[in-house]
Amino acid sequence: xxxxxxxxxxxxxxxxxTKAEALALVLLERRLVACVTLTPMRSLYRWEGxxxxxKEVQLLLKTTLDCLAELxxxxxxxxxxxxxxxxxxxxxASAAYExxxxxxxxxxx
Numbered sequence: 001x002x003x004x005x006x007x008x009x010x011x012x013x014x015x016x017x018t019k020a021e022a023l024a025l026v027l028l029e030r031r032l033v034a035c036v037t038l039t040p041m042r043s044l045y046r047w048e049g050x051x052x053x054x055k056e057v058q059l060l061l062k063t064t065l066d067c068l069a070e071l072x073x074x075x076x077x078x079x080x081x082x083x084x085x086x087x088x089x090x091x092x093a094s095a096a097y098e099x100x101x102x103x104x105x106x107x108x109x
Contacts, residue, residue, distance in 0.1 A: 006064050006065045006066070006098065006102065007062070007063075007064065007065075007090070007091045007092065007093045007097075007098050007101055008062075008063050008064060008065055008067075008068050008088060008089070008090060008091065009060060009061065009062060009063075009088070009089055009090075009091045010060075010061040010063060010068070010071065010072070010075075010086065010087065010088045011058065011059070011060055011061070011085065011086075011087040011088075012058075012059050012061070012075055012079065012084050012085050012086055012087075013041070013043065013056040013057060013058045013059065013084075013085050014056060014057050014059065014079070014080060014081075015054070015056060015057075015080055015081070016055075016056075016057060017038070017040070017057050019057075019080050020038050020057035020059055021038065023059065023075070023078055023079065024036035024038060024059060026074070026078060027061065027071065027074065027075070030070075030074065031067075031104065031105055031106045032063060032067045032070055032071040032074055032105065033061045033062060033063045033067070033071065033104075033105060034062050034063065034064075034100065034101040034102075034103075034104035034105050035061075035062040035101070035104075036059050036060065036061055036062070037059070037060040037062075038057050038058070038059060039057065039058045039060070040055070040056075040057055040058075041055070041056055041057070041058050042054070042055055042056070043055075043056050061075075062091075062101055063101070063105050064101060064102050064105045065090075066105070067105045067106075068088065072086065072088075
C-alpha cells in the first residue's frame with residue numbers, strides 16, 4: 001500500500017507585497033514552511049453581495065503534514081483579511097525535495 005504524501009501545498013493571498021512578505025517571513029522563521037512563492041495577481045470575487053476586483057499577492061506555501069495545523073492557525077491569526085483564502089492539497093514531490101522540505105519544516109512545539 002502506498003504511503004500518504006507528507007508534502008502539503010497551501011494557498012492564501014494577501015493585500016499587497018509588504019503584507020505577503022511579512023507573513024511569509026514569520027512562517028519561515030517559525031519553520032512552518034520550507035518555502036513560500038509570492039505571485040502578484042488580480043482577483044475578481046463576490047464579497048457582501050458585490051463583485052470586487054483587487055490586486056493581491058498569492059502565497060504558495062510548501063510544508064509538511066506535521067506542520068499543517070499550526071501553519072493554518074498561524075495564518076488565520078496573522079492574516080490581514082477578515083476571511084483569508086485557505087486551500088490545501090497533498091503533493092507528491094521528488095524524494096530529495098520532500099526530504100529538504102521536511103528538514104526545513106520542523107515545528108518548534
